[in-house]
Amino acid sequence: MSDDLLLDVRDLVVRYGPVTAVDGVSFSLDAGETLALSGPSGCGKSSTALAVLQLRRPAAGHVRFEGRELTNLSDSELRPLRPRLQPVFQDPYGTLSPRHRIRDAIAEPLKVQGRWHPGDGPARVAELLDRVGLDPAYGDRRPHELSGGQCQRAGIARALASGPRLLVLDEPVSSLDPSVRAGVLNLLADLQDDLGLGYLFICHDRAVVRHFADRVVELREGRVTSG
Ligand SMILES: Nc1ncnc2c1ncn2[C@@H]1O[C@H](COP(=O)(O)OP(=O)(O)OP(=O)(O)O)[C@@H](O)[C@H]1O
Numbered sequence: 001m002s003d004d005l006l007l008d009v010r011d012l013v014v015r016y017g018p019v020t021a022v023d024g025v026s027f028s029l030d031a032g033e034t035l036a037l038s039g040p041s042g043c044g045k046s047s048t049a050l051a052v053l054q055l056r057r058p059a060a061g062h063v064r065f066e067g068r069e070l071t072n073l074s075d076s077e078l079r080p081l082r083p084r085l086q087p088v089f090q091d092p093y094g095t096l097s098p099r100h101r102i103r104d105a106i107a108e109p110l111k112v113q114g115r116w117h118p119g120d121g122p123a124r125v126a127e128l129l130d131r132v133g134l135d136p137a138y139g140d141r142r143p144h145e146l147s148g149g150q151c152q153r154a155g156i157a158r159a160l161a162s163g164p165r166l167l168v169l170d171e172p173v174s175s176l177d178p179s180v181r182a183g184v185l186n187l188l189a190d191l192q193d194d195l196g197l198g199y200l201f202i203c204h205d206r207a208v209v210r211h212f213a214d215r216v217v218e219l220r221e222g223r224v225t226s227g
Pocket residue numbers: 016019020021039040041042043044045046047048204
């Protein structure tokens with residue numbers, strides 16, 4: 001077993017009633033590595049991501065994160081681990097509450113984790129905005145006052161506020177204008193270099209996958225076909 005092993009998924013099965021969406025999928029991912037899940041629509045990419053995040057409990061199989069088996073933990077046992085595995089979804093406007101200013105959305109994980117101090121909390125939020133390439137003044141805005149690319153950057157800042165080790169990136173640039181995709185992918189690459197994050201990267205665009213991922217696991221009808 002690699003010392004850097006971050007995520008180990010074995011024989012994963014995800015069902016929705018009679019539908020088996022994921023049928024015995026296995027892969028592993030090291031810290032600092034990007035593993036792409038690729039394949040046609042409906043092959044089980046998002047279901048795999050949700051099961052890794054334990055947002056959809058698998059019907060069978062194992063998800064070990066930082067050496068801990070997640071599948072048999074209760075919701076309350078999972079809670080303290082959740083900050084370390086964070087999702088970034090396709091629709092950035094769906095991730096951030098429309099009612100809250102960006103700075104409050106980024107401050108929330110810090111507050112929930114008891115890492116908010118009035119003295120330096122606002123500066124930490126400004127630092128996170130700056131880290132994702134947004135002027136800290138954007139903290140005053142609400143999601144609908146940002147472009148799609150800016151909003152996705154704000155979502156990434158919120159994920160970073162939790163102090164993650166793994167980001168589960170489910171089509172993170174698919175809803176963005178082609179002209180801003182490269183900027184967000186470059187940001188993710190920089191963050192990975194700086195922070196040693198592991199990325200489980202879901203993307204249907206083969207050109208993006210080839211460019212961005214270290215390894216690719218190809219799925220078809222819920223099974224691994226290569227990787
Ligand atoms: N909530 C659900 N209820 C019932 N079936 C579902 C549900 N979510 C997904 N499925 C089914 O599970 C299978 C896998 O879907 P999933 O969304 O994981 O695939 P995907 O590869 O991410 O597809 P896409 O690229 O279109 O997002 C499909 O047959 C889909 O119809």
